[in-house]
Amino acid sequence: MSLYPSLEDMKVDQMGKVQAQMVNEAIRASQQAQALPASAPPTHDPYAPPPYPLHPPQTQTQPKSGLELLYPALDEYMGLEFTQDIIAANMPEYLPVAQRPPGTMGVAVGASSVMPSGVVAPISGSSPGLLRGQVTNAIREVTLCKDGDGKVGMRVKAINKGVFVCLVKKNSPAAMAGLRFGDQVLQVNGQTVASYSMEKVHDMLRKSPPNGIQLAVRDRPFERAVTLHKDSTGHIGFQFRDGEITALVKDSSAARNGLLTDHHLLEVNGQNVVGLKDKDISALISECGQVVTVTVMPTFVYKHMMKHMASSLVKFMDHSIPDL
């Protein structure tokens, strides 16, 4: 089973597979019409695979090794076995790229079309925003220092016994360390901060040494990224007011890909847009290429995170483009 970042990627991948199959059948039919010698090995049929690996080999091999241990071979039951040889003879387009017969048509394989997570992305794979906006929910370690004023440049908020980053100041040590709005702080200098108040964590950061402040951080638990494709008029298909998604356009990419209302726009191609004016966000989106990845968060969580935050603070928010 293939996974895709957007519905458009899925449709393109499916069309590619069908095309490869049709070309194969046409070539076979023409070869039979020309009455080629039957001894010619059928595995060397030229065919046109789509210009990206059809099945990510990582995800395919891992479950198989587990299943092979659990179940006996299919051959014993039905006299049919999907070995590499049988697949090569009958459906070469399903072979991993490296194992395809050497006589096949040479097609450039774009490494970027299969994402690190095994997601197949024939059209959005080359978009840097897809990688920049990816929400992994995984844990990483971040090392902070203090700036000349003795500040790390971040503020946190306590939600549901967790501590969340609600402000990263531009050009601050926190911004340079790659902290983002919505990141969950798990530990400060090895001390677990679960159920701590905002004030207590701010106090811990204040009392930290000027260098080597270690944070354990979980990547944005309340957020997720949605990849959209512009239509021929350059629209991705949703309306927003004060950063909140209020309506979807019928038959747009936003509707197809399941963007939801009552969510706040936090990032465009991984770039933080919290605190930006709506027209600045629109300008950012129109400057993007054909593929736009937006990161969203339910509005009720967003409102909680921004509650009581002075607008004088919001205007210092970091809006830089994250490193890949």
Next chain:
Amino acid sequence: MSLYPSLEDMKVDQMGKVQAQMVNEAIRASQQAQALPASAPPTHDPYAPPPYPLHPPQTQTQPKSGLELLYPALDEYMGLEFTQDIIAANMPEYLPVAQRPPGTMGVAVGASSVMPSGVVAPISGSSPGLLRGQVTNAIREVTLCKDGDGKVGMRVKAINKGVFVCLVKKNSPAAMAGLRFGDQVLQVNGQTVASYSMEKVHDMLRKSPPNGIQLAVRDRPFERAVTLHKDSTGHIGFQFRDGEITALVKDSSAARNGLLTDHHLLEVNGQNVVGLKDKDISALISECGQVVTVTVMPTFVYKHMMKHMASSLVKFMDHSIPDL
């Protein structure tokens, strides 16, 4: 930068790296004490790398190829370049496994310790629950049929203009196709269902042909998975009532890994527990091994999804263990 599924994985990985470094330094010091010939190539120092790849090669190579295009070599500015040769001579523990010098200590490399997404998991990597519970938010295609009663065995709920699976009946076609509680339905037979009501989608499914019903599905947008480790007494460290997480135990794995209250438990190691009694969920958790991956959803979304659902329906909920 390495990513980890749990804080425990991060600590073990960091300890492994420090150990490898210390062993290297000790070996170098002893070699200098023995006054080895200076011509011996320093790259062949034996050392003890941790038994898993230190840096997932996928994530390391992909950004580099982009950066090499953008920036000139570091050598021109500072006379220092992190080429493979210099890394091999000075810090062999940072080399990709395949490129380590042949004279190094042979250590088994567990493929399972680096997850498909490039996440490093020295202790939870071998847990099948980590893979089963993984929430990708990606899009996949699902083909359904109807059972003998003409039913596909699922119910949906409309939330924020999206359509979500709120019931998968056990042994139904929907369960066998791998649909899960919380999956978002994007299309039914190619028709986008954004902003459709629950009744309209149920009607579309009813009027579908008995075979080949195509759904485009986004993997559980409101959910996320948290991987926890049992302590010596077998506890992972949270209390729950009616499936809702109500409190965290201080200094437990749940607190360390940032589990949140006001969230509902939906899956344990990928197995659906919605509608199960608390004591049955506790029994499931205690039957798990050392590593437990729980899938959670904010309570306000959960309550909306379960609103007006008859308890006579809930008891038909699918609780099977998903395929890997």
